[in-house]
Amino acid sequence: MNSKKYNMWLQYQPITDTKMIEQYQYFFTKIGVLSEGLQVQAALDELHAAVPQMLDAKFTVSNDALNSTIVIGNRNDLARFLDSEQQAKLADMNDEAFLIASNQEQLIIAGNSDVAVLYGVHHLLRLVQLNEDIAQLSVVEQPKNQFRMLNQWDNFDGSIERGYSGQSIFYQHNQFVEDKTRIKDYARFLSSVGINAISINNVNVWEEETYFITKKYLPEIQEIAGIFRVYGITLYLSINFGSPVTIGDLDTADPLDQSVQNWWKEKAKEIYDYIPDFGGFVVKADSENRPGPFTYERDHADGSNMLAKALEPFQGKVIWRCFVYNHLQDWRDRTTDRARAAYDHFKPLDGRFHENVILQVKNGPMDFQVREPASPLIGAMPNTNQMIEFQVAQEYTGQQIDLCYLIPQWKEILAFDTHIKGTGTTIEEIVAGNIHPYKYSGVAAVSNIGDDENWTGNTLAQANLYGYGRLIWNPSLLSEQIAEEWIKQTFGSKEEVLNTIEDMLLNAWGIYENYTAPLGVGWMVTPGVHYGPNIDGYEYSKWGTYHFADRDGIGVDRTKETGTGYTEQYQEPHRTIYNDLDQVPDELLLFFHHVPYKYTLKSGKTVIQHIYDAHFKGYEQVEGLIEQWENLRNYVDNERFANVQDRLERQLDNAKEWRDQINTYFYRKSGIGDQHGRTIY
Numbered sequence: 001m002n003s004k005k006y007n008m009w010l011q012y013q014p015i016t017d018t019k020m021i022e023q024y025q026y027f028f029t030k031i032g033v034l035s036e037g038l039q040v041q042a043a044l045d046e047l048h049a050a051v052p053q054m055l056d057a058k059f060t061v062s063n064d065a066l067n068s069t070i071v072i073g074n075r076n077d078l079a080r081f082l083d084s085e086q087q088a089k090l091a092d093m094n095d096e097a098f099l100i101a102s103n104q105e106q107l108i109i110a111g112n113s114d115v116a117v118l119y120g121v122h123h124l125l126r127l128v129q130l131n132e133d134i135a136q137l138s139v140v141e142q143p144k145n146q147f148r149m150l151n152q153w154d155n156f157d158g159s160i161e162r163g164y165s166g167q168s169i170f171y172q173h174n175q176f177v178e179d180k181t182r183i184k185d186y187a188r189f190l191s192s193v194g195i196n197a198i199s200i201n202n203v204n205v206w207e208e209e210t211y212f213i214t215k216k217y218l219p220e221i222q223e224i225a226g227i228f229r230v231y232g233i234t235l236y237l238s239i240n241f242g243s244p245v246t247i248g249d250l251d252t253a254d255p256l257d258q259s260v261q262n263w264w265k266e267k268a269k270e271i272y273d274y275i276p277d278f279g280g281f282v283v284k285a286d287s288e289n290r291p292g293p294f295t296y297e298r299d300h301a302d303g304s305n306m307l308a309k310a311l312e313p314f315q316g317k318v319i320w321r322c323f324v325y326n327h328l329q330d331w332r333d334r335t336t337d338r339a340r341a342a343y344d345h346f347k348p349l350d351g352r353f354h355e356n357v358i359l360q361v362k363n364g365p366m367d368f369q370v371r372e373p374a375s376p377l378i379g380a381m382p383n384t385n386q387m388i389e390f391q392v393a394q395e396y397t398g399q400q401i402d403l404c405y406l407i408p409q410w411k412e413i414l415a416f417d418t419h420i421k422g423t424g425t426t427i428e429e430i431v432a433g434n435i436h437p438y439k440y441s442g443v444a445a446v447s448n449i450g451d452d453e454n455w456t457g458n459t460l461a462q463a464n465l466y467g468y469g470r471l472i473w474n475p476s477l478l479s480e481q482i483a484e485e486w487i488k489q490t491f492g493s494k495e496e497v498l499n500t501i502e503d504m505l506l507n508a509w510g511i512y513e514n515y516t517a518p519l520g521v522g523w524m525v526t527p528g529v530h531y532g533p534n535i536d537g538y539e540y541s542k543w544g545t546y547h548f549a550d551r552d553g554i555g556v557d558r559t560k561e562t563g564t565g566y567t568e569q570y571q572e573p574h575r576t577i578y579n580d581l582d583q584v585p586d587e588l589l590l591f592f593h594h595v596p597y598k599y600t601l602k603s604g605k606t607v608i609q610h611i612y613d614a615h616f617k618g619y620e621q622v623e624g625l626i627e628q629w630e631n632l633r634n635y636v637d638n639e640r641f642a643n644v645q646d647r648l649e650r651q652l653d654n655a656k657e658w659r660d661q662i663n664t665y666f667y668r669k670s671g672i673g674d675q676h677g678r679t680i681y
């Protein structure tokens, strides 16, 4: 299986930095490989792919460590090359940790496991691509998060739920793709940023996908698991909770029914016969019409524990999603609050889950909007494994047409100090497993790739996939660092290119927020597709997604006294801050409060004037992005230049549509004009 060349970040462009090239050429001549594991082999393959291209040179491979310029291997096989301090450092770290040490003569990459060697090699190749000095390295790294997962929302017919980059790379017309090259390439890209788990089918498990866990499809899934295994990525499947009825011959899926329990036990055995290192199940149950334990008057602990027991003998995990809410609401009912739902459903069950169940909590508490507070459920269950769920796919953030670099958003959420066990109990530390004694925890996200030549629709959306992996490996990396790394590896190191794209990326989220739904209120999107404005599109629907704009004001009252009481789900000081009009941050005002249009923000503007200003500004900022990109015309190849240019033009149309719809709507509702007399239709 040969890899194809893409304009992604593993391009390995020729090194042109004359200061460094000699040093690199020296090191990449004799590679000593001391371990034989699959992932060490993958590391060597990566070196074979990278070195000739970057350095126009070949290297020899042997197991003669003494005479090698680079030596790679796992800690056991490399033991005699490590001094006691290095040994101790590695011994202190987790299984995925690596060490890189070099002097003028030799460079050593030692991993705590075979896959750690692969991570170490990728780290070194990244340093070379960034033109860093590698002659005096002393690097020890381990991933901060244990689970670093992607969820594919791919359907067997080849479509992707919320996919914006073409069709699935896994399936086509209800078959597995025959040519698996693209899957292998994906695995390479993911391992280069440290992803170690993937679920390969949509959490909405439809009829045919329900049969993925049968012998009809397991042989093909086994093959895909084999591809990911080489890159240290564990394969998971989304399953249908109703499987015993759909594919078994049982008339119930009741988790407390003995025959159901036995059915899943047998099923687990069968799966593990095919895939001995199968990760486990991802489950969307009792959520948006998917079957679950509620049908049998059981709860989420009953449901997930039943599956957990079946997987336990094989070290399998159940990743149980907490996106559970009433999707049959009436807009007149102001007490039911979708933002509350996950916490209300799951918090009371703390302590009842088996140790191989992990709750996957969506952020935000509503649904991947451009601006939401952090989910109050994260960290609120000290005795239950948790991970947080992000969305790399830009469902509500421009759908990979509009530019939206999401790393700053995720960083803000990870940095949120829940105060659940006092100051410093940030979400970052909680999901890293450092606050509560979780056995398993980490981060999952919905992927943004498809079979488009550039993988992500908008080429610049690649930065979100790259950045997701890098960020959850090391959450202390800055948004700008991650952007720089990605740009240099993807577009080269020219000053103009670097500065321009970096600036575009770093401003993108704010720009998107400016011209869409204001001040944290969210939604206002076209129902169904979720692209473009439709202010009342969801206002009278059953989904619980309201902004409550009327002639007097706008926003959702989630306060304790007069609202849904959602603010009570937070610890102090947030509980008070969010509940108090005088303290709530402007950008979240309408998420927590219903206020008159003339209410004055901390910025000094009224809400209505803020709406106008932000929307006029957002549109102008997109014009600015177009100008910035235009300046790169001579620095970027035609294909990528045209791709981004086209997306930016579409973004401008979208921003105009949002600006005018929103401004007109609120002008008409409030009867209050723009202070600056700009055109409102």
Ligand SMILES: CO[C@H]1[C@H](O)[C@@H](O)[C@H](O)O[C@@H]1C(=O)O
Binding pocket: 153, 161, 162, 203, 204, 284, 288, 323, 367, 368, 395
């Ligand atoms: C997979 O279904 C999705 C659905 O398409 C999406 O609009 C919503 O945001 O979230 C659901 C979920 O997260 O389960």
